[in-house]
Amino acid sequence: MKIFKCNSCDYASVSSKYTCPKCRSGKLEAQEVSPEGTVFSFTDIHIAPAEFADIAPYTIALIQLDEADVKVTARMDGPVQIGDKVALDKMEDGAYLYTKL
């Protein structure tokens, strides 16, 4: 998985920024890390917008990556709890789809 890490402080994010929002001087540089991680938190969405209504209820998780201080928002293929180990199943329409290990 591609993440973006500041070249002058410890900031890192799953999305790029023009300048580092933490030290405000560094530039973010792309880096490849393992997409595996741990569920930091989650919710089960029962009331969904029209475009996701056919798959509701579905689970959204905020995942702490193992190899970087980066969190990623993903849709799970089933219910999870905080602390569950998870892995990337695939990317679909710009979304990270994760599965429980």
Add this chain to the structure above:
Amino acid sequence: MTNVYVHGIGMTQFGTFVDKSMKELLLEACIQALEDAGNPKVDAVFVGNFMGGAIYNQEILGAIVANELGLGFIPTAKVEGACASGGIALRQGIMGILSGEYETVLVAGVEKMKHASTSDVTQAINAAMDNDSNEKQAGLTFPGFFGVLANRYFHETGASKKHLAMVALKNREHALNNPLAQFQKPATLDEIMNARMITNPLGLFDCSPMTDGAAALIISKRNSGVHILSSAQSSGPTQMQDAEDLLSIPAIRESGRLAYEKAGVGPEDIDVVEIHDCFSMTEVLAIEELGFFKKREGWKAVEEGRTKSTGDKPVNTSGGLLSRGHPIGATGIAQIYHLVRQLRGTAPNQVDGARLALAQNLGGTGSYSTVHILERV
């Protein structure tokens, strides 16, 4: 410290008004505020509104107000900042007076939502997220953000769904005494705990409703009994995955810090508070971020009843967004409406001798926050 004072306030009943147009609601609140202020000459108009264009096909609200009220060819604007549209509109009015350009400004907020379907409104509200992101593509919703946050809050503290229900119950009990509030029907803790799930762990009563309504203020550099001590505004992360600490909303914390600093007061000095309880969880976080209670301990204050109108730090004595209602663009102005009544000594759930009041208005999932501190003089 500002040199701006509140001279007039107006607010419509909040609720379902399918037969009233957005213009009617907006003008009703503006006329009340003008009359309350003794019909002064107005130099500019700022109107907070979020989805008038998206679901009601109506913009140019500033010019409509000036034209319909016969205010002359004065400068006007609509201000959009999601659910903080009202607070930001007020701040624009204050900045206009502070700059010396205007003496007296009419600030209003309005939203009309109940004519539209829930899915259309949900879609429009999603415009307050960064939609060009993997989060939106995954299916994260606006309430979903606060659901994720609540589950983590439970994990890191001793809080549970019951504490969120206690926030919703408190605000409902406050609304029962406020004739302008949307919800006038009593609720029980059991009913709140067992309501339909929206996004785990948040149920129906944990989420603010769709509401029609408007509110308005006349502010001026001429003295009055209510002085706006300070006005502050901040931005924050527009995506959940960008939060450095998921249990912190930096825009709230920073706007609060700036407002206290400018006013020369601290959280311990504030007598009565209106904060942005778009969800019950948001109220718990906001009372922490604004320094009323320690981080990760807001839930204890709720449990001890400290945020009730009878507690030592009364929060949302109007009923808050959860029960007063949340006509998005009007909310930031309605908070000030209620606090001015608290400072005048004429509010529902009146806090005895209230002298310092604080309003905090949030937009998006922490994207915008404004804080205003008012003093009875």
